[in-house]
Amino acid sequence: MSHSRATTSPINQVFLDRWSPRSFLEKEISDEVLFSLFETSRQIPSTFNPQPWEFILARTQEDREKFYSFIVEGNLAWCQKAPVLALIISEMNNEKDFNKSHSSDTGEAWVYLLLEATKKGLITYPMTGFDFESARRSLNIPEKYTIHALVAIGYQSKKEEFPEINQQRENSIPRHETKELSFKGGFGQHIK
Template structure:
């Protein structure tokens, strides 16, 4: 199922119980969270490309755009991705109709090391997640996968770092998850803002 509300207009009912911003922000940021329950409803190519286009427009150091997206959307492609997910993540992520491996080039075009490549790829992932939410889709970033196996199966060169596999799809029913995951299928809260902000210097 997809949320029936417009995420830029109001908070969804499911996040109101778990999330409250301390200061005024667009509801879009509160409505975005990372579920594990996905339906098998297909994603249109237009929506998928819109989501990747948003990621494509993320800022990057020297405009190097080091991010790379390896997309699995066919049955054969998804089977390969399932091979390198760890068992815990595969149990729920194999229901998602699209999986995207985010990687980034560690070198600039002139051969120099790009020390900002991971930071920039993370920014692109944020753009991707927000655009997906705008389209009524959900995302969940997965760090638990065999990078060595993924690199081999997907023919990823050594000068690219593998970061996360993104499960993308429409929300499913949490009752379809394993029992131990159903209780966790809720939006997460956040630490108080005062705990992560330091003025001038860090003081512990």
Template sequence: MKQINIENYRKAAYSIDDMFLQRWSPRSFSEKEIEKGTLMSVFEAARWAPSASNKQPWRFIIATTAEDRQRFHSFIMDGNRTWCEKAPAFALVISDKETGGAHAFDTGTAWGFLSLQAMKNGLITHAMGGFYKDQARELLNIPEQYDIHAVIAIGYQDEKEKLEETFQEREQPSTRRPLEETIMEGTFKV
């Protein structure tokens, strides 16, 4: 598979570990199954994310069997399903609202840890908001005390040419706005 030269797309303004630039969200998934230990290590990394009062509000409902993946496909919107159906694993990210106001923030941190460990394991991840939360709640029997955040496709990267043409154009690392547009010192500034 032809490797993408990250430096053509991403450059850090300050010194950071390369893993932050190397991680991106491809859409071209291989159907190759993931060995259980390799997959579980990404959730092990998520387990060690920091959380307010150590409440660890995140939960992951995973789909690794053909039957479970089919169930996930049923609530993923068509625009995402067309490229993610080959992924050998999915995780629905939810958080326990009863743990307090930081539950979503802490759960996002766990997803970040998961995505970086996946990259270290030679896997790709792509988080999706394009799915029907009400259908996911019903099909997966998720109690109301849990917020539903995202579906993550997990697997090995495949050739971009295997994607539909419209997705091939987008199959590259995205850039980021300059740091100066993200940080405001002292007060909010437009």
């Protein structure tokens, strides 16, 4: 299944190949493949190296159902076919203080995983459409951890096997222009 996203400069193909399809196939992911994705998250830099991110995985039907209890209906409609759901959390404090970088470090950690998944022929779909507090309670997540997002991981099925409403959404969405994303010298001065 294809999607289209133009670039203004040549970039590594994996960034273009990665997108978020909802059409998951009911097919398990082997330990070897799955843990190789998390290996990439081990490789990322973090400010003073606390590596604050953690992933809570649901891979059995029992664990997935626990996750379904806090996912919003719109997402549940498609993510129930995904063999793996991973909740991304991070510890907010380092040894002494609040760690200002825990969120950005964690963002890097799960994006590496998404890209490696793409390289290995898997699909991923990040979500924040779930009840964070209910997730915290169901999974016993301590208050010192922030919940960031949930990612569904699996293999892609055929778009045609998908409900009509979701078929229409099976396309990557357009992006801002590169120049709109960068400032020169100070806030508000866009690069021309």
